[in-house]
Amino acid sequence: MATPVNPPEEERHDPYAVLRIPEFRLYISARFCITLAMQIQAVVVGWQIYDLTKDPLALGLIGLVEAIPSITVALYAGHVADIVPRKRIIMTVLSVLLFCSLALLFYTLDVGQVLHQFGTTPIYSVIFLSGLARGFMGPATFSFMPQLLPDRKFYANAITWSSSTWQAASVAGPAIGGLVYAFGGVTAAFSVDAALVLLALVLYGFIAGRPLPLSDGPKLNIKESLQTGLKFVFGNQIILSALALDMFAVLFGGAVALLPIFASDILKIGPQGLGALRSAPAIGSVTMAVFMAYRPITFNAGKKMLWAVAGFGACIIGFGLSQLFWLSFALLLMSGVLDSVSVIIRSTLIHTLTPEHMKGRVSSVNNIFVGSSNEIGSFESGLAAKLLGVVPSVVFGGSMTILIVAFTAWKADKLRKLSL
Structure with a gap:
């Protein structure tokens, strides 16, 4: 019997491949800092x-004031990311976000008391400006990351680590923001926010700029x-079906907006339990992302994405029916695991199938799909809960997610047969 031969070194999967690239380490470190800063800012704002209004509607307006400008400029921001060096955009956006953080900090100081005559208007104005800046940030960072990699074969590994970094910051940010606010006050919290944005700006500054990818086609007007960009997305069955699948899954399957009701009235676990429920999906996502760094999905990636989204819908149905805290927590954690699979596969195929000179525009369409589905999904959850009741609305949403997966699997044969 022949002795098994180990595969050549270059063919072995290295889970830390992209972490050995210095500029990629700077990139994910900066991404961690800016995500942490934005999460802290969201909690404190x-x-x-x-505290200023005692009005729950005022809280809902925060997300709306940020989402509207971000979605409005998304397509133009994608165009800009394809005609202006991406690092220049990122540095400009981070400078604007730093100004926003400093403005919020200024509003907490004695010298800012004169602004109190305007109520919360100055805060909403800063959040609106922040939303505009973040609308440009998404396409620029999405299209800049591949330029830091020596080869396309690093895409999946890079996306996995980038996703896990974002999820880790999403878990840590609200906790850190709450603790700093509780023990240091609002001024200390916004100081930490501003310091993290400044650190992200410095880290990006150490990354060398990259020229724009060349395009073979003629120069186009806006x-x-x-x-x-729109024709490319809507003409590519794989990309369009993956984006639509994610959008409708979040639109119908998102139960996060209703978690306070479950914590208070159904599971009766109080604010401490609510915090645990909110963190469960992110914990699951981080865990799965790290696992996928070691065991990336390549074969039958399309089918596995479809099964992951279907499983996500099933978890949401189970969560809606559960009356036990530990079961609810486990189902939300598993929903995060399955969502991570879907997100990483979707991001990998978009990076792989999109030409370098079009990644800004394609990313902007992706941001519209994902961003709008989060905001509209929260509204849909609240409206369905009002019309159907809380538990039936969550079960309905999970069921719709599974039906959409079945429809996508039937119509999108190219996605069903996809391997990365």
């Missing part, structure tokens, strides 16, 4: 707005450029 929420507390500050409610209208033609946007049309080209």
